[in-house]
Structure formats: structure tokens, C-alpha cells
Amino acid sequence: MTTTYPLRTIAAHETDAWARMVTTTYGQDWREGGLRNAAVTLDPDRTIAAYEGGEIIGGTSVYGRVLTVPGGITPVAGITLVAVLPTHRRRGILTTMMRKQLTDLHESGGEPVAALNAAESTIYGRFGYGLASYVAELRGDKRFMALRPGTDLGAGTIRLLDRAEARPLLEKVYESVRGAAVGWVDRTEKYWEAHLADGERVRDGGTALRFAVHLEPGGEATGYALYRSKGEFVRVIELAAATRPTYAALWRFLIDLDAHTDLAYDGAVDEPLRHLLADPRAARTTVTDNLWVRLVDVDRALTARRYSAPLDLVLEVQDTFCPWNAGRYRLSADGGTVTYGPTRAGADLRVTAAELGAAYLGGTTLAALAEAGRVEELRPGAVAAASPAFRGAREPFHPSGWAFPAF
Numbered sequence: 001m002t003t004t005y006p007l008r009t010i011a012a013h014e015t016d017a018w019a020r021m022v023t024t025t026y027g028q029d030w031r032e033g034g035l036r037n038a039a040v041t042l043d044p045d046r047t048i049a050a051y052e053g054g055e056i057i058g059g060t061s062v063y064g065r066v067l068t069v070p071g072g073i074t075p076v077a078g079i080t081l082v083a084v085l086p087t088h089r090r091r092g093i094l095t096t097m098m099r100k101q102l103t104d105l106h107e108s109g110g111e112p113v114a115a116l117n118a119a120e121s122t123i124y125g126r127f128g129y130g131l132a133s134y135v136a137e138l139r140g141d142k143r144f145m146a147l148r149p150g151t152d153l154g155a156g157t158i159r160l161l162d163r164a165e166a167r168p169l170l171e172k173v174y175e176s177v178r179g180a181a182v183g184w185v186d187r188t189e190k191y192w193e194a195h196l197a198d199g200e201r202v203r204d205g206g207t208a209l210r211f212a213v214h215l216e217p218g219g220e221a222t223g224y225a226l227y228r229s230k231g232e233f234v235r236v237i238e239l240a241a242a243t244r245p246t247y248a249a250l251w252r253f254l255i256d257l258d259a260h261t262d263l264a265y266d267g268a269v270d271e272p273l274r275h276l277l278a279d280p281r282a283a284r285t286t287v288t289d290n291l292w293v294r295l296v297d298v299d300r301a302l303t304a305r306r307y308s309a310p311l312d313l314v315l316e317v318q319d320t321f322c323p324w325n326a327g328r329y330r331l332s333a334d335g336g337t338v339t340y341g342p343t344r345a346g347a348d349l350r351v352t353a354a355e356l357g358a359a360y361l362g363g364t365t366l367a368a369l370a371e372a373g374r375v376e377e378l379r380p381g382a383v384a385a386a387s388p389a390f391r392g393a394r395e396p397f398h399p400s401g402w403a404f405p406a407f
Contacts, residue, residue: 005050005057005093007100012044014056021049021056025083026119040194041406042081048100050084050093058084058093060101063405064111066186068178070362070392071306071336076185077105077296078405079116098127102322105296112300113360115293117404124292128321130358132293133183133396136285138265138273142234144282145255145263147248151276154245156216158253163196166211169221170240177240182361183291183396185405195238195400195407196226206230209237212253214246222246225253229260236265238399248276268397269363291398293357298325299340301360307333308362309389313382316347317356325353333389348382351375362392 010018019042023029042061050058060082067076079101084093105111115132118124161169171192178184187195198209206228214223223241227234234257241247251273254263267273269287274280295301298317311333319325330343349366355374358364367387369375377383400407 003091005052005088005091005096007048007050007097010044010047010049010056010059014049015042015044018047018049018056018059021059021085022081022083025085040190040197047081048097050088050097052088057088058097060097062101062105062114065405067113067115068180068182068184069113069305069360070182070308070390072304073179074113074301074304075111076405077101077111077114078185079114079294080405082116082119094123095127099321102127102294102296106322106324110296112295112297112304113293114296115291115405117402118289118292121289124294125354126321127294128319128353128357129292129294130354130356130360131289131364132358132361133290133363133398134269134287135266135290135397135401136269136271136287138263138267138271138283138285140263140283142255142257142261142263144279146278147252147255147276148278151248151252152245153249153252154216154243156214156222156246156249158212158214158249161211161213163198163209163211166213166224167192167196169213170211170224170226173221173224173240173242176242181397182392182394183398185398187407191407195403203228204230206235212250214241214250223250225250227254229257232260233262233264234260236263239265239267240399247272251276266401269395290401291361291396291404293360295325295353295357295360296322298353298356299329302331302340302356303338305360306336306338307389308391308393310334311386311389313386314343314345314348315356316350316378317353318350319353322353346378348377348379349375349386350378359390361396362390363396366390 047061049056061080063078065076065078066073210227212225213221216222222243223246225239226237274283313331316328317325328347332339355369359366365387366375367383370383398404
């Protein structure tokens with residue numbers, strides 16, 4: 001006999017019970033500070049739970065954000081806090097929740113794109129998510145991280161400010177940068193509060209958060225670095241720069257900090273820092289997955305971004321999890337004009353929604369997916385023509401790392 005577990009959005013008074021379920025699943029203790037930002041960022045109306053009797057035994061939540069994509073922005077459903085109690089695994093609960101979440105987004109005309117960080121990289125592909133961006137975990141010995149001679153540091157200065165003084169400057173710089181930084185998301189008041197939360201548990205034995213702000217001679221803020229130190233390490237939490245000299249000046253400041261020999265930062269795969277160093281080997285990187293992307297509505301998603309070359313491509317899209325996307329469609333792009341619609345023409349490429357999600361931010365290439373046997377070329381030359389058009393100028397990167405989408 002098959003047991004069903006009803007799903008519904010949680011009521012406001014169920015937030016603590018829902019959070020205890022999540023923290024129990026992930027081996028944390030709610031009373032010891034698990035989900036420290038849930039009270040600030042969680043939206044009960046977009047949080048579903050699976051029930052057995054009156055007990056919450058699973059759940060997932062959506063944070064509505066705005067994501068920078070190649071050539072523009074699009075609303076994105078940030079999927080987070082996906083959990084099923086260990087007592088209820090392998091009963092189809094996760095699949096049911098994922099299907100309801102995506103179906104609700106489609107039927108309501110919600111965000112056309114969903115994105116998440118995956119606790120385990122083998123989980124979400126079966127729901128149509130593709131690996132769309134990576135993060136480079138950078139570690140370096142600051143004693144060997146001198147900048148190249150002649151590096152342009154500009155005429156600005158760097159000041160250490162307290163949180164209240166720095167906050168409006170951080171927001172201004174972030175907004176000036178994110179519009180062209182693929183993978184970055186908007187930050188409203190509640191997300192800034194979560195991002196800058198700095199209690200003892202957040203610090204993990206490190207210092208309080210430091211706010212280094214770069215100011216031009218006229219007083220305009222053009223960059224910042226958020227960091228803390230712990231023992232020999234300086235941990236750079238976030239760095240944003242509106243100009244190249246500002247970027248270099250912030251890194252020289254961080255490298256020159258006294259009393260700490262090691263530096264840690266999670267940045268883009270093509271982080272420019274390595275090219276600023278006299279010795280590129282002084283910065284070592286380990287690459288791991290960052291954002292996984294799911295095209296909820298392929299038509300709305302593909303027309304929300306722009307392409308780096310003219311494109312006239314017929315796609316045979318396979319999508320068993322979200323069947324409304326399946327079919328044969330023509331994708332045409334020329335500058336700022338993008339169209340996508342059904343066609344009877346012969347297909348150039350056969351793809352699943354997961355491969356389109358992987359290529360969506362312009363990082364993972366259709367050519368690489370084709371070499372792995374995950375994109376089927378039906379017309380010779382179609383991959384070579386389509387792959388560069390999906391690419392962006394820089395590698396996509398989400399700066400809040402595993403905190404997405406709460407930050």
C-alpha cells in the first residue's frame with residue numbers, strides 16, 4: 001500500500017517546527033543557532049511542507065530574487081532548505097515536493113528560472129537542474145602574493161568603517177556592479193541584514209566582520225571588501241569593485257594586512273587576481289560546483305537572456321519532469337531581439353532541460369556537453385554555431401557561495 005504525504009504551505013506559527021525538521025535533517029540543533037537567518041528571510045507563503053499526521057517530515061522553500069544573466073536580468077526562484085527527515089527517506093517525498101514546486105511556479109506564471117546550491121551533486125539532475133556555474137576556492141600565502149610591478153592602483157584610498165557607516169556605501173557599490181555580473185542577485189533590506197549578520201556563531205572563532213571601503217578622491221565609493229581573521233588566516237567574505245584600479249587596490253590592502261600569513265577567498269573561476277600577481281602560483285585554487293539552474297519555463301527563460309552571436313537554432317527539447325517544456329522549438333536571436341516558439345522544422349540539437357539549464361548562464365558550454373554525450377547534434381555544425389552564442393564574456397559566479405539564496 002502506497003502512503004501519501006499531503007503537501008501545503010506552512011502557517012507562520014509553524015516556522016519553528018519546520019526549521020527544526022530542516023536542522024535535524026542536516027545534523028544541526030535549532031536551539032544552537034541552526035538556520036540563523038530563517039526568521040529574517042523565510043517566506044512562509046512560499047515554504048511547503050510534507051506532513052504525516054500533524055508532524056512536518058519534509059519541506060522546501062523559495063526565495064524570490066532577481067538574477068543577472070547574460071545581457072540582462074530575470075526573476076529567479078531561489079530554492080533552499082530542501083529536507084526530508086531521515087526516518088522518511090526513499091518514499092518519493094523529495095520528488096513529490098520538487099514536482100509541486102516547479103508545477104506551482106509554472107501554473108502561477110512565477111519565476112521562469114529556478115536555482116539552488118546542491119548539498120549533494122547527484123540529487124537534482126533528475127529534476128532537470130543543470131550545473132551552470134563553479135566557484136574557485138582560492139588559498140594563498142600572502143608572503144608570496146605581491147602584485148605585478150606597475151599595477152594601476154588608482155588615486156583612491158581605503159578606509160575601515162563601522163557597519164552603520166559602511167552599509168549604504170556597500171549597497172551602492174553592489175548595485176553598480178551586479179547588473180553586469182552574471183550570477184549575482186539583488187539584495188533587498190532583509191537579505192542585507194542576513195548577509196551582514198555577525199553573531200558569535202557566525203564568526204566560528206574569528207574576529208568580527210571588517211568593512212574596508214575604497215573611496216575615490218572626490219569621496220565616491222567604488223569598491224569594498226568584507227573580511228574577518230582567524231589565527232593565521234584572513235578570510236575574505238566578499239569583494240566588489242566597480243573599476244579595475246579599485247579591484248587591484250583592495251587586493252593589495254588585503255595582501256598587506258599584518259599578522260596573518262594566509263588568505264582565503266571563494267571567487268570566480270576566472271578571478272582576475274591570479275593575473276595581478278607577480279607569481280601566479282602564489283594563489284592556489286580548487287574548483288567546485290556553485291549554482292545549479294532549472295529552466296521552469298524554457299520559452300520565458302531563453303528569451304530573458306541575450307546571446308553573444310546571431311542564432312537560428314531548432315531545439316528538440318526533452319523534459320519528462322516538466323512536460324510543458326517538451327517539443328520542437330526555434331530559438332532565434334539577433335542583438336536585443338530573441339524569439340522562441342514551436343516549429344515543424346527539422347531539429348538541429350536534441351537536449352534535455354538540464355543541459356539548457358547548465359548552459360543558461362554562459363559558463364558550461366554546449367560543446368562540452370556534446371562531447372560528454374549529453375547534447376545530440378542532429379545537423380552537422382549546429383553545436384559549433386550554438387555553443388559560442390550561449391557563452392558570456394566572463395564565467396558566471398554567485399558571490400554568496402553556499403548561502404544562496406538567503407544572501
